[in-house]
Amino acid sequence: MDVLREYWLFLLPLIIAQFALMITALVHIFKHPTYRFGSRAMWIAIVVLFQMIGPIVYFVFGRGEDD
Amino acid sequence: MNHFFVFLKKELLEYARTYKLLILLTVFIIFGITNPLIAKLTPDLLANFMPEGMTVTIPEPTALDSWAQFFKNTQQMGLIVLLLVFSGVLANEISKGTLINLLTKGLSRQAVIAAKYGAMLLVWSVSVGISALLTCIYTVYLFPGDPVSHLIFAVFCMWLFGAFLLAVLLAASALAKGNYGGLLLTGCIVVVLFSLNIIPGAAKYNPIALAARNMELAAGAAEPPALYPAAGITVLAVLALLGLALAVFRKKEL
Numbered sequence: 001m002d003v004l005r006e007y008w009l010f011l012l013p014l015i016i017a018q019f020a021l022m023i024t025a026l027v028h029i030f031k032h033p034t035y036r037f038g039s040r041a042m043w044i045a046i047v048v049l050f051q052m053i054g055p056i057v058y059f060v061f062g063r064g065e066d067d
Numbered sequence: 068m069n070h071f072f073v074f075l076k077k078e079l080l081e082y083a084r085t086y087k088l089l090i091l092l093t094v095f096i097i098f099g100i101t102n103p104l105i106a107k108l109t110p111d112l113l114a115n116f117m118p119e120g121m122t123v124t125i126p127e128p129t130a131l132d133s134w135a136q137f138f139k140n141t142q143q144m145g146l147i148v149l150l151l152v153f154s155g156v157l158a159n160e161i162s163k164g165t166l167i168n169l170l171t172k173g174l175s176r177q178a179v180i181a182a183k184y185g186a187m188l189l190v191w192s193v194s195v196g197i198s199a200l201l202t203c204i205y206t207v208y209l210f211p212g213d214p215v216s217h218l219i220f221a222v223f224c225m226w227l228f229g230a231f232l233l234a235v236l237l238a239a240s241a242l243a244k245g246n247y248g249g250l251l252l253t254g255c256i257v258v259v260l261f262s263l264n265i266i267p268g269a270a271k272y273n274p275i276a277l278a279a280r281n282m283e284l285a286a287g288a289a290e291p292p293a294l295y296p297a298a299g300i301t302v303l304a305v306l307a308l309l310g311l312a313l314a315v316f317r318k319k320e321l
Contacts, residue, residue, distance in 0.1 A: 007108075011104075018097065024089060052097060056090055
């Protein structure tokens with residue numbers, strides 16, 4: 001826990017940024033039923049399990065069209 | 068000029084709406100914070116993973132290690148994410164046919180190419196700027212007083228290399244078909260550039276040098292004039308690539 005106390009100045013913004021990315025991706029997944037490929041469950045798993053990389057992959061490859 | 072700014076604004080709005088802006092800014096912010104932290108914590112982490120009773124002497128990390136992380140991350144993950152995010156830069160609008168309306172209403176094709184490049188360059192500049200600034204702030208905080216030389220020029224070289232890759236991507240997207248054709252062609256060109264370094268004397272003029280020698284600059288092992296030839300060639304290449312993109316795009320059937 002020492003590491004946490006010593007480096008919270010780094011870890012806090014880092015965690016906020018990671019979560020912002022994850023939550024934006026999750027909101028988008030729940031609002032849109034269609035994806036370029038894959039299913040809703042698959043994308044949720046990818047976004048939650050792979051920090052940072054997951055949401056990027058979703059927005060670049062998985063995101064369906066808005067209209 | 069007026070068309071340029073209208074289309075530039077439209078591009079930036081689209082980046083915000085399609086999450087491109089969010090992805091790039093967040094990724095580069097995360098890198099900016101992680102770089103100094105990784106440099107600082109690596110010896111502790113290694114020590115933790117070592118078996119009991121084994122001692123390794125790891126040199127105390129310095130500000131240079133933090134910047135080494137910055138250049139490594141920006142060059143690998145950063146540029147890959149940048150190219151991935153912008154991979155559909157021309158293909159998306161060509162395949163959806165949304166450009167036809169604008170072009171028949173008098174928007175010049177020149178303005179389209181210029182604004183697309185301008186918008187990508189702007190986003191890349193802001194991203195790499197924020198990342199460098201965060202790395203700088205946290206590095207000074209964690210490693211106060213460590214000397215780093217030619218830092219601004221080293222970061223500028225990284226930025227110029229990114230600007231070059233974006234021009235390659237735009238020209239490749241104009242040439243290739245489909246969503247990922249441009250990305251694939253860009254990848255091929257980077258591989259060709261890397262292999263050009265085999266030719267004796269070519270490395271000095273190769274744009275790759277801009278992304279490969281940053282740490283030499285920061286460590287004081289190389290002086291900025293060593294990179295002037297590569298930087299000059301890169302600026303010329305960017306202009307030539309934009310010209311090529313425009314020439315191809317002018318003739319393209321939409």
